[in-house]
Amino acid sequence: MPLTDKKIIITRAQEQTSEARKIFRENGAEVFDLPSLVIGPPDDWAPLDDALKEITTFDWIIFSSANGVRNVEDRLKEIGLSLSKISETIQIAAVGRKTASLLSDIDAKISFVPPSFVADSLVEYFPQNQKGLKLFIPRVQTGGRSILSDSFKLKGAEVTEVAAYESSCPKDMPQKTIEALKSGEIDIIAFTSGKTVKNTVSLFKKYFGENWLTLIERIKLVSIGPQTTISCNNLIRKPDNEASPHDLDGLLKACLELKFN
Numbered sequence: 722m723p724l725t726d727k728k729i730i731i732t733r734a735q736e737q738t739s740e741a742r743k744i745f746r747e748n749g750a751e752v753f754d755l756p757s758l759v760i761g762p763p764d765d766w767a768p769l770d771d772a773l774k775e776i777t778t779f780d781w782i783i784f785s786s787a788n789g790v791r792n793v794e795d796r797l798k799e800i801g802l803s804l805s806k807i808s809e810t811i812q813i814a815a816v817g818r819k820t821a822s823l824l825s826d827i828d829a830k831i832s833f834v835p836p837s838f839v840a841d842s843l844v845e846y847f848p849q850n851q852k853g854l855k856l857f858i859p860r861v862q863t864g865g866r867s868i869l870s871d872s873f874k875l876k877g878a879e880v881t882e883v884a885a886y887e888s889s890c891p892k893d894m895p896q897k898t899i900e901a902l903k904s905g906e907i908d909i910i911a912f913t914s915g916k917t918v919k920n921t922v923s924l925f926k927k928y929f930g931e932n933w934l935t936l937i938e939r940i941k942l943v944s945i946g947p948q949t950t951i952s953c954n955n956l957i958r959k960p961d962n963e964a965s966p967h968d969l970d971g972l973l974k975a976c977l978e979l980k981f982n
Contacts, residue, residue: 722749723977729909730898731972732917734758734788735891741913744973753898753907757917757924759891760788763862763884766796772857772883773797776807779857779881781832781849783869785816785840787823789859789885794827804829816843818968838967839946844872852877859885864916866948890920894928902929902936909979911943911972912960915952922956943975 728751731741735756742752763769773796776782782804784790794804804813805828812832815821821834835842851873858869862884870882901907912918925933934957944950944960946967953960962978964971 722747725749727751727908727976728753728901728906729911729976730755730902730907731911731913732757732921733913734760734888736760741911741969741972744969745976748973748977750976753901754895755898755910755921755924756891756895757920758888758914761887761889762792763887765884768883769793769796769859769885772859772881773800773802776802776857777810778855779811780854781812781814782807782857782859783814783816783843784820784824785843785858785860785865785869786886787817787820788861788888790815790820790823790827792885793859803827808832814843814847816840818966839948840866840868841947844868847873850876854878856880858882861885862887864888864919888916890923894924899928905939907937907940908981909941909943909976910937911945911976912949912953913945913969913972915948918949918952918956941979941981943972943979945972 724745729745730753731745732755733741735758745752797803797807804824808830813824813829814833815824815831816835817838821831824831833848835846856873856878858880860882870880873880912921929936942953942957942960944953944963946964950960950963962975964975
């Protein structure tokens with residue numbers, strides 16, 4: 722197995738660690754947990770609920786994360802609707818394989834998935850003239866990019882963008898991961914979003930003080946995509962590799978491509 726004897730930290734939301742751990746272990750890696758996002762509700766459900774009451778007036782719903790899908794589906798059920806029913810008359814776009822997979826699991830029809838798993842690709846390849854379209858974009862409350870909303874508004878769409886969930890930094894770091902970092906055992910840190918980079922840096926500062934950069938200078942860094950790479954460049958250093966495609970399979974491939982002395 723190609724990653725045998727490699728020790729890897731994968732930064733993920735607390736709820737999303739098992740899938741990543743499984744595919745890396747299947748390739749021989751020893752995976753150390755570093756949950757770097759806590760997914761929770763937005764501060765106020767009212768803006769989302771108000772938008773969902775008017776859901777039949779939209780032309781498109783655009784999902785950029787599975788978290789948005791879950792919470793929109795849950796809130797729709799409270800008013801006797803579902804994304805499966807809605808998708809019969811309203812088109813749905815999904816950024817990313819996991820987002821699309823979750824929509825398929827709940828029998829929602831997907832009208833468009835961009836060729837690359839990033840918001841920029843959805844904007845570039847959107848299959849319809851946006852002028853006059855009514856678009857609904859559920860998103861993270863803080864820390865997300867506004868490229869979808871900004872781009873579609875510039876092209877004449879009427880955009881309703883509301884918080885469907887929030888992601889925050891965990892308070893703690895697993896002791897096993899702390900000890901592995903202190904002892905220099907870790908070979909790779911794989912980052913899965915810009916926010917996981919930011920929160921990991923916060924956790925490192927909390928547990929290792931101002932010398933945290935020295936602690937990871939020999940560790941290979943891998944990014945899941947362009948925006949995550951920008952965060953690495955700004956907060957740590959240039960990653961040693963970037964995933965393509967920008968999902969877990971691509972992240973695994975990027976780790977397999979690394980060269981060690």
